Structures are given as C-alpha cells and as structure tokens.
Amino acid sequence: MSTAVERFDERARARVGEHARTVVHEDELLRHPAYTRVLHWSVAAFFILALLSGFAVYTPWLYRGLTPIFGGGPTTRLLHPWFSLGFVVCFAFQTLNWLQPMSWTGDDRRWLRRVRDYVANTEKREPEYVDFFNAGQKIYFWAIVGSAVVFLISGIPMCFPKTFGRPTVYVGYVLHDVAALVMLVGFIVHIYEGTAAVPGTLHSMTRGTVEKRWAWTHHPAWYRRASGRDARADYEAAVQRQAGQPPGKEEQPRP
Numbered sequence: 001m002s003t004a005v006e007r008f009d010e011r012a013r014a015r016v017g018e019h020a021r022t023v024v025h026e027d028e029l030l031r032h033p034a035y036t037r038v039l040h041w042s043v044a045a046f047f048i049l050a051l052l053s054g055f056a057v058y059t060p061w062l063y064r065g066l067t068p069i070f071g072g073g074p075t076t077r078l079l080h081p082w083f084s085l086g087f088v089v090c091f092a093f094q095t096l097n098w099l100q101p102m103s104w105t106g107d108d109r110r111w112l113r114r115v116r117d118y119v120a121n122t123e124k125r126e127p128e129y130v131d132f133f134n135a136g137q138k139i140y141f142w143a144i145v146g147s148a149v150v151f152l153i154s155g156i157p158m159c160f161p162k163t164f165g166r167p168t169v170y171v172g173y174v175l176h177d178v179a180a181l182v183m184l185v186g187f188i189v190h191i192y193e194g195t196a197a198v199p200g201t202l203h204s205m206t207r208g209t210v211e212k213r214w215a216w217t218h219h220p221a222w223y224r225r226a227s228g229r230d231a232r233a234d235y236e237a238a239v240q241r242q243a244g245q246p247p248g249k250e251e252q253p254r255p
C-alpha cells in the first residue's frame, strides 16, 4: 500500500512529466525523471547562491570580490537568507522524492566495510547488492538533510539577533560554520564523483538516462530490478564482446 508521501511524489512526477518527457533509447535505462532533475538543479542553484552570498557576507577577504555579484553588501545580506530558504525548501521536496531509495539497509553496512576498495577504485564493478544508490551516496544525502536542519535552526537567531540575544547568536554562528564546512567538503567530493570519477553519471541528471552498461557496473541490483536481467552475466558478456569473442548462447546482453 502506498503512503501519503509516495502518492504526493507520484502526482508531482506525473505533473512535471506532462511538460517534460524523458527520451529513453534502446541501450539506456531511465534513472532520474524530469521532476527529480528539476528538484536537483533547483537545489544546486540555491545552494551555490547561498554559498557565494554566505562567503561574501561572513568572510571579510571575499567581501569585495563577491558582494558586487549580488548588487552590493546590503543586498547580499538581504538575499542570503532567502537563497538559503530556497535551498532548504527544494531539498525538503528532494528528500520526499528520494526517501525510499535513500533508506539505510544491511547491504549499506556491507558496502561500508569495503569502502577502501571503492575509493582506491580496485574493483571495476560494484558488488551485486548495490541498488539505486550506494552507501556513500546515502551518507552524503543524509548529511545534507542534517546540515539543512542545522542551517535553518542556527540561521534564525542570526537573522533576529535582538530577539535571541548574543550567546544564542554566537552558538548559531558556530553551528552554521560547522554545517557549511560539512556541506562544502561533501559538495566538492560530490561534483568529482558525479562527473570525472564515474563517467556517464552526469548524463543521469541532464537527460535523465544512463547506459545499461553504466547501470550494471555501478548499481547491479537496480539494473536487475529495472531491466529484469542479470547484471553479472551482462557484464561478462560485454567483456567477452570487447575481447572479440561471441557471448554465450544463453546471454544476449544488448541489441
């Protein structure tokens, strides 16, 4: 039985999908529908605006360089909480959108035990149990959820210092800075992982699709569910094809 969140999310996907269809070619799988992509890039836009305006306001040596982008110091100060609010609201919708695939499972604990292999890139393929997101992606996601809550709570006294008093505002500054640091480090790693480290991933957030080859390599369990085919067999068949041998009779991985 579907929950209220799932029903809301399905309706939103359907509505956005009416205006922006995603074309899935024969050797591809649908990964992120238009609704998810709109949310993700709205989150990214608000995040970058909040980050730049935040740096401009709170870092004296960046003040001169960054405040002109937003029309001067006072406007930057005025806009920063609104950019941040935009980020929090969009990410709240993104959280509803990804609640199910981001839920933590026993397989994620298994994945973490072999995180060294992942970082060192010793294994070409992810283990069979890796589903729509791996544990690293889930940790990043939940770190953003936590940081967004901290940003919101700590930002309120910073906007209304007279109401809350100095000690609360100072605690707010420290929490705000810690959350910003977590987000910044995560953001840098995320851009690297989403572009250069794993070629083909960015396509999922621009066109909405990935190559089947990408799916069976990085998310075998999801590949199995989405295509009804065996990720390992298709991978091995592709390797054989590359080596110039015909695939086994029982396996016809791609047209």
Ligand code: HEM
Pocket (backbone or CB within 6 Å): 031, 040, 043, 044, 045, 047, 048, 133, 136, 137, 138, 140, 141, 144, 187, 190, 191, 194, 195, 201, 202, 203, 204, 205
């Ligand atoms: C501006 C540069 C960015 C690029 C190039 C980028 C790229 C991507 C890509 C390609 C994916 C899909 C990964 C997959 O399907 O496996 C993704 C997912 C995601 N993005 Fe971004 N993104 C950017 C900014 C952001 C920002 C600013 C945030 C939030 C602060 C964010 C949060 C996420 C999250 C939580 C996911 C799902 C988990 C993951 O894949 O790590 N992204 N991003």
